[in-house]
Amino acid sequence: MDMIRPLHTWERQRTSYWFVPALMLAAGIGLAAGMLAIDRNSHLGPVLIPWFTAGGEEGARMLLSSVAGAVIIVAGVTFSITMLTLTQASSQFGPRMLRNFMRDAGNQAVLGTLVATFAYSLLVRRSIGGDRQEQVPHLAVAVALLLALARMAALIFYIHNVSSSIQAPLVAADVWDDLDSAIRRMYPEGLGHERPPSRPGGSASRLPEAFDRESIAVTSAGTGYLQLVDVHRLMEVATSNDLRLKLLCRPGHFITRGNALLLAWPPDAVTVEVIGRLRKTFVLGPQRTPEQDVEFAVRQLVEIAVRALSPGTNDPFTAATCVDWLGDALCRIAEGGLHSPRRHDDAGMLRVVADVSDFAGVVDAFDQIRQYGRDSVAVTVRLLEAIATVAGHLKAESQRNPLRRQAETIAHDASEALDSEKDRADVVDRYERAIAALDAGPDPKANALARHRAGKEDAARVRPARSVGSATGERPVRRSQSHRGAG
Structure with a gap:
């Protein structure tokens, strides 16, 4: 069965803020009609919850009015927090990330709970009238109270979810x-x-x-x-x-x-x-x-990284x-x-x-991160470590050359941008490990041993001068015995 178009339609709906709240609004209206019908056709309310009937008709009206009014206030606060979060996400992570925040099912469910509770309370309150106490829909009013409590729990969850979503x-x-x-x-x-x-x-x-x-x-x-x-x-x-x-x-x-x-x-x-x-x-x-665009998701990660490396953020x-x-995505792509x-x-x-898309095109995603992070030792080292990790998952020789070229370019740019000899030595160390992993082939054990051996050999000897890949033509780099991690 062809499920591509239904999945595409579902993807469009779940990335909107109206679809789930609209469904929950309809559910709230249906729940109100159902509870009122149960109350009209039975007298279980005073029997099941006698402690709740003391307020009578006026008490039920006041409770429902309070619930509806409080929901409107909370909905306004929730809307303000949502707009503030979207603004913060757009400025910090890029406007393309708004789609990821808008499709959050938890936030949509919280908004749906608010509109459903408001509609339910209004419909039940409207049904209350007359002079006889038995006309009060006790079960329906009790459900409104439960929805109010659920709304408070949803608000607590919403605050937690929003706080987590911008990390x-x-x-x-x-x-x-x-x-x-x-x-x-x-x-x-x-x-x-x-x-x-x-x-x-x-x-x-x-x-x-x-x-x-x-x-x-x-x-x-x-x-x-x-x-x-x-x-x-x-x-x-x-x-x-x-x-x-x-x-x-x-x-x-x-x-x-x-x-x-x-x-x-x-x-x-x-x-x-x-x-x-x-x-x-x-x-x-x-x-x-x-949905079918791997490069789009890759570029989203690249955009977050580039914005983090901007002078205004410096993260x-x-x-x-x-x-x-x-690096993990490249491992999965390399494996098939x-x-x-x-x-x-x-x-x-x-x-x-x-x-x-070909493997080389996805590897090119490292280009922008390399360009913006060339003077950051932590980012440069992490790029080379990612290449060494991906090398253990390669299945074809054609996948090896793009990674090798990327490693050489990363090391060359770092040798030009970094002033500290120790920082350059750290980059050379990770570069040699990446090249050793690429030469070792797809065997995970051989790959790990090659990286480990390259690190031990590098730490065991001091060379007067070393070029990062003779083919790249960068300036000589003096080696040191200590190496700093990526942090």
Whole structure:
């Protein structure tokens, strides 16, 4: 069953502040109607809660009025705290992080509790009238009291949740959750078969020679960021119409009206109806989302790190935390998070060649952190340690070169930016450990031993001068016997 579009719709609703409170408001109205019906058809209120009936009709009205009035006051305070938190998050972590705060289910539930309690109290109070005490809906009033107590508990939780949500380490961990989910859903996983299930003729597992010359470009009818591709429907259209497709964009790319989305072959099968069906498999929106866009979640972590390294903030520890989470994401991607762009149907026929992120592109996320943190020993050391950790999870030789180039660039920039000889020696130490880990291969035991051996050899001898990677051409660095950690 194709669940991509329902999941996309659900993602849009849960990142809004109105959806959950609206549902809870409807639940409050339904609860009021249900409790009033029970009170009208039974006389259990005075029997079950005799201590609550002493106030009579006037007491019930006063209680419900007090509950409704208090809820309005608390709702105003909650709204003010929410706006203050969103403003703080936008300035500290970046405006793209507002989505993560708005989708917090706990905060939405608290707001929903307030509006549901207010609606419930008003409806129950309106039903109270007449001169006879038995007309007082005792059970409904008792439930209003319970809702008021629940509202106080929700307020305490809300204050705790808001205080926790603006802590930088927890924000970085929350972004990593998005990144982890995007890796597990990464496009084009689930789109046909990565390898042909059978071994058909050679022409069936590759694009025709005339593909680039004869294919028809399917252009976009709208403008916006490509949020997701309905991969199952795309494969269905390609199979049912015997098409070969080559995607020219991937989730996260900005698409303008008239831009080519994909190429389709053979041209005689690309009818107006087929073009319309193919266009519907692409979902555009005003902003990027992490559902199929791994690079978006990566850039969120990078943005937090870069803002932490700005002169106005000067928080290298938050940047180092983001590097830790990025390192873990690279480990997951290196172990198989990225998939082949070639997709085949059940008969082994190549149907789709997708545009996918490659490992080198994700590694390039370190560039901005390196550029802004080149004069921070803690961040530079943590970057090199992350590379050494990722080296133990590599599965292909092609993944090793981007990390090696990144390590050399990090060490070169640090040798130019750092004035302290001891700081440069610390960077050289971590650089050598990272290179040793990359040379050791994917075996975790060999990787750990190589890093450990590099550290022991470095501490056991003093060299008069040392260049950080002769190929990078940086200035000589004098070694010292002591090494400082990343902090």
